[in-house]
Amino acid sequence: MKTYFASITYYGVILLTSLILASCSKDDNIGGGDNGAGLDGLSGTIYYDWASDGIMRFAMPAGSGGAFIPDNSDLNSFDVSRDGQERLTVMNESTLGVYPIRFTLSKMSDNTVLENFVYNSPGLNAYCKGYLSHDKSHILITSNDEEDGLTIVRRNGEFVTRLLDINGEPFDFNATRLWLPGNSLLITHKNYIIRLDPPYTSGQLVKEMTYDDWGDLDVNPAGTQLLVRIGNHLHTMDMNGSEPVKITESNFKEAKGMFSPDGKHILVGSNYRQTGPFGFVWDLKIIPNDGKVYNVDPVAANSPGVIPVIWRNDKIESAGGQVIWR
Template structure:
């Protein structure tokens, strides 16, 4: 990873495709590049209190999207950035959770409800549908995949598909259908969540973090310590990262042109999670994300940070 954005001026210029020379700041595609939107990510600062940062890729400015809250378990933000859902500890029920929907610009609470109880696993990660009408909750040890409306009414719980328990990560598709996993099979549920078509069979001992492009045409996932991409029907599966370390947690840019990935990845199963924020083109080519190996790979670095590269230790997304 040879190009680090060392100043706000250069970061902004490269993201806008102007200003800094190709030699000084090569980006995806071996030259100036354009990326838009906001990257949100969790990172522990100061005394180890985790906050959620937002980097505006148009200006290069980093700000806090969410301050520290010891009761917060997870969050998601709508694709248009207008609402954010958070899962929080229920102060009145040790085994319960509260879902709070806020305006991320003002911080105003728009609605709040108690999620249907899970007696074993009360740390859940709600995900907003593309049209902001529904919330999906990935399966936990004692509950299946939950789909509810924004008032908390349960619309559907999918526990098994084809006799196999639903497990692992999920991804919304543009028509409010959901891509999910049962055993080693990836399925696409219809938008009523009553049946599912097989997308592909996975042949990895360890894989996770299924993600979908916003147009629903492609999927990405982490498998065998690297990032892979395929068409939404499971065809044309290709490995798109390589290194001497591990990569994880792929996230598509809103326009589908890039992938945000975690490099030097210490994720699930590690006592302390930590990875670096790296961007590659989502063009099906393979990129070596080892430090100094490929000038087409972009490290995320912003002014005002002491980090050589921005790090994450929990959730991240691109809106």
């Protein structure tokens, strides 16, 4: 057993803890394309941001696609509840000298507004983002300003808590923050993956990542398995911090992976490439989550079982921003 010490700034108080480490949418309903291995074993909907198209959707097993949210430069982020019943939008409503961010929860079925509130971050950040907890009771608000930290509110906007740092170190600019079942959080900080359980005053070290290049962390809906990019390829590992298992290969780079709603498949961002000083795009392919290695190369023949996301113009769909699978 190894003891790891961390402190979290919480309501302005430093708490020292000992962590034990054990080794509405518009549906164009355009028909399906050639999806390789087929969609019969798949379920849910992939929502993805693509250029000036806005937020698009791809529904399975039908293989139909269409628009979900029109392109809007004021949309900071969006989310869909795990049961597919509610949509969260986070809009930048800032004007000269004021920086309100509007959070709206609405029904997917008819756009009825369920909750609507304005949030003003301590750092006056106009680009805060929001993510709905598994049970739809809370929203995690993220920001790139140090004084904003990680903020948790109830679904109606009522403040719950704010976390500012770990061990006196502010959260990383590109850190991952994910909800787990039971309203726990999974975050990355420096070279660590850390779990925070309510009331978020202490955390548990899941794994120290001793790799030069890693990121793009995701967790399955059950909270038992992790997906992470190490180097140019995707790997899975158990939540207990077991050694990563490589699951993709190609002559290029895979990134931005995520689990299906039932955890049985993985969406792969294949052929991950840079398009400008700050822009990246990737192609969408699906593989089984069975621990095997799948070739998802954009040129060479892919492994049996690889499913390209195709629904229009017989061309694989690409993403360049936020992607979720619900």
